[in-house]
Amino acid sequence: MIPLIKSTFHNEKSTKKELIKFIQKADYLSFGKECKKFERKFARYQGRDHCVFVNSGSSANLALIQALLNMGKIKKGDKVGFSALTWSTNAMPAIQLGLDTVPIDVELDTLNVSSSKLLKVLKKYNLKVVFITNLLGFCDDLDEIKKICDERKIILIEDNCEALGTVYKGKKLGNFGLASTFSFYVGHHMSTIEGGSICTDSNALATALGLVRAHGWDRNLSEGKQRKIREKFKVNSTFYSRYTFYDLGYNLRPTEINGFIGNQQVKYLDEIVKKRKDNFIKFAKNLYSNPNYYPIRYDHIDLISNFAVPIICKSKKIRDELVEKCNGKVEIRPIVGGDISQQPFFIKYMNKYLENNANANLIHEQGLYFGNNPELTSKEINLILKIFTN
Ligand SMILES: Cc1ncc(COP(=O)(O)O)c(C=O)c1O
Secondary structure: OOOOOOOOOOHHHHHHHHHHHHHOOOOOOOOOHHHHHHHHHHHHHHOOOOEEEEOHHHHHHHHHHHHHHOOOOOOOEEEEEEEHHHHHHHHHHHHHHOEEEEEEEOOOOOOOOHHHHHHHHHHHHOOOOOEOHHHHOOOOOOHHHHEEEEEEOOOOEEEEOOOOOEEOOOOOOOOOEEEEEEEEEOOOOOOOOOEEEEOOHHHHHHHHHHHHOOHHHHHHOOHHHHOOOHHHOOOOOOOHHHOOOOOOOOOOOOOOOHHHHHHHHHHHHHHHHHHHHHHHHHHHHHOOOOOOOOOOOOOOOEEOOEEEEEOOOOOOHHHHHHHHHOOOOOEEOOOOEEHHHHOOHHHHHOOHOOOOHHHHHHHHHHHEEEEEEOOOOHHHHHHHHHHHHH
């Protein structure tokens, strides 16, 4: 069986060895200097001014929505547009925090939201935020989407949990909106076992995220930022400042173990991305022109970085036959959460936005993906190709 994921870490053996040594000599293991070091390294990798490290990609999405609320950039009842084809915890935080979530259908040939799909939704709804998902390492015309959002003063944020490393029009995905979120869950591009982050160039947003991540207090902010916030709220006593809670928050902190692993793994990120890109090109060249499948367009993207390869069959029958053929040989999954607006939680809480997302639906009904990990051998790649081209 060719699994979706082969190991928890890249260079697993040496990473585990280093981790054991680190744990044995560490003075403490809760959020500290390893996490902060990782934030600096990841921000540099992504090309953003700030990175806020949290304990999962889902937490990153929750923290980002909460921070925008705390800052007064959005308010309860505002409408958030999101990609119909995505993961549950992309849409859930907005619902949990009292916002309305409006699905935007995706294009069949990119699996992602395009400017024309966004414009269609904007004719009907006044969106305050577009929380786009860069699904499976792909994107559509994200530069045009950014233009539309800028012109209409819509806040664009990106869920980049599935596209770390992809480059579009010379820019890494995750750098088109005000902020972007990442997942470091096992099986995503880079693993800290569990983990996630939010990247942004906004100093004010990074400060708000720092409070949201840890109880609403200022302890993990820089000294300068602490001084400012304490002055603003007239907190003069060092005794009480440690127990002053400035705004709504959670405990979404990662541990030093996650930070240490992140610092080890980020070194391999370019290598990981290159291997996944090379694998993807081999699959795409052989599979996306197959008459049994819908072609997926990627020539507009400079560098594709994904952890799974999607296949959209021309009929449900073809997909079901593939599922049979893969049984016991290749591990496969449906395409992420399918049309999220068809999921029970969405119908329960957001039934006024049950649009017809025809493409997201078709992708759910006729699609599947198999893993694209950096440890795939040529033999395994050939076996997958054989199953999917016969
Ligand atoms: C698009 C997207 N957003 C968010 C998440 C949540 O990330 P995590 O599993 O780290 O909570 C995932 C998880 O797979 C995802 O695919």
